[in-house]
C-alpha cells in the first residue's frame with residue numbers, strides 16, 4: 001500500500017504524449033532484458049539519463065491498483081512504475097521530485113488494449129499526490145514509433161537509427177543465448193555469459209552510439225559471439241527445435257512467462273522466440289501499407305492534393321523500412337558467419353504467407369498477423385513444434401490460436417497454447433512435457449531444421 005492516495009483524477013491526456021526528455025530521468029520498463037538495457041544505453045549515448053526499472057518486484061502493487069480486468073502486461077508495468085517511484089521517494093525523501101522523471105510507455109492503435117495502458121496508468125499515477133507530476137512519454141504505432149518531440153529535432157533521426165541497432169543487437173544476444181544454452185558445457189554458463197555480454201554491449205552503445213559507429217558496435221558483437229560459441233559442448237547431440245510466437249510482452253518477459261524457454265529446454269528443446277525488431281518492422285511496414293491504401297483511394301476520387309501527401313508518406317516509410325531491413329540483414333549476416341543463430345523473417349514475407357493461405361489479413365492488424373504466418377513459416381522450415389505464449393485473455397493471441405489450431409493439426413506439427421497470468425497453473429509443466437514428447441517424436445521422424 002502506498003500512502004498519500006487521493007481521489008482526484010486529472011485528464012488522462014494532459015501528461016501523456018511526446019515530451020522533451022532532455023535533463024529528465026527516462027525510466028524504461030524491462031520487457032526483454034537485453035533489448036531494454038541496450039535501448040537505454042543508446043539513449044544515454046545521446047546524453048539522455050535513461051535507466052531500466054527493476055521488473056516484477058512491484059507485481060503486488062500492480063495487482064492492487066488494477067481491477068483484474070486489465071491485460072497482464074498492464075498489471076506488471078503498473079507495478080513496476082509504482083515500485084520504482086516508491087523506492088525513489090524513500091531514497092530521496094524531501095529531495096524526491098516527480099517532475100524530474102519521464103516514464104516511457106509506448107502504445108499502439110488498433111483494436112487491442114495496448115493503446116490504453118498509458119491512459120490507465122496516468123489515472124493511477126494521478127491518484128497519488130506524490131506521483132501525479134511524473135509525465136508519461138509515449139511513442140505510437142500511428143507514426144511508426146517516431147521519436148519526434150522527445151529530443152532536439154536534429155538528433156531525432158540519429159537516435160532512432162541507433163535505437164534500432166540496439167533492438168537488433170538485443171535480439172542477436174537473445175538468439176545467441178537460446179542457441180548456446182541447451183548445449184552448454186556446464187549449467188548456468190550461458191546465462192552468466194549473456195549477462196556479462198549485455199553489459200559489454202551497453203558500454204559500446206554508450207561510447208559509440210552518438211557517433212553512429214556501427215563498425216565498433218559490430219566488432220564487439222562479433223567478439224561476444226565468438227566467445228559465446230565456446231560455451232557449446234560439441235558432444236551434445238542436436239535437439240528438437242521449437243518456434244515461439246505470441247504477444248510480445250509476455251513471450252519476451254521471462255518472469256511473466258514463468259521462464260517458459262528454460263522449461264522447454266529442461267525437457268530437451270532448442271528454442272527460437274519471435275524477435276523484438278519484428279514488431280518495430282511491422283509498425284513501419286503497416287504505416288507504408290496504410291499510406292499506399294490512402295494513395296490509391298484518393299487517386300480514385302481524384303483528390304490529387306491528398307494523394308500527393310500520401311506519396312510523401314510512402315517514400316518516407318519505404319525508406320525507413322528499407323533502412324531497417326538492410327541494417328538487420330547486415331548485423332545478422334555478421335553474426336551468422338560465426339554461429340548459426342536463427343535468422344529473422346521479413347514482414348513482407350509473412351504477409352505473402354497469409355495471402356497464399358488466405359486465412360487472415362493484415363487489414364485486421366494486431367500481432368495475429370505476425371503470429372499466424374510465423375507459425376506456418378516455422379512449420380515449413382521444419383521446426384519440430386510451435387508454442388504460442390500470451391497473456392490470459394489476450395485478444396490477438398486468442399485469434400491466432402483459433403485460426404492456427406486446425407492448420408497445425410493438418411500439418412501434423414506439435415502445438416501448444418501457453419496463456420499466462422500471475423497464477424501458477426499446476427498442469428503447465430505436464431503440458432510442456434507432453435508437448436516436448438510429441439516434438440521429440442516429430443524430431444525423430446523428420447530431424448532438426450537447418451538454421
Ligand code: SF4
Nearest residue numbers: 071112113114394395
Ligand atoms: S496484445 Fe493482448 S495483452 Fe497486449 S494489449 Fe492487446 S489484448 Fe492486451
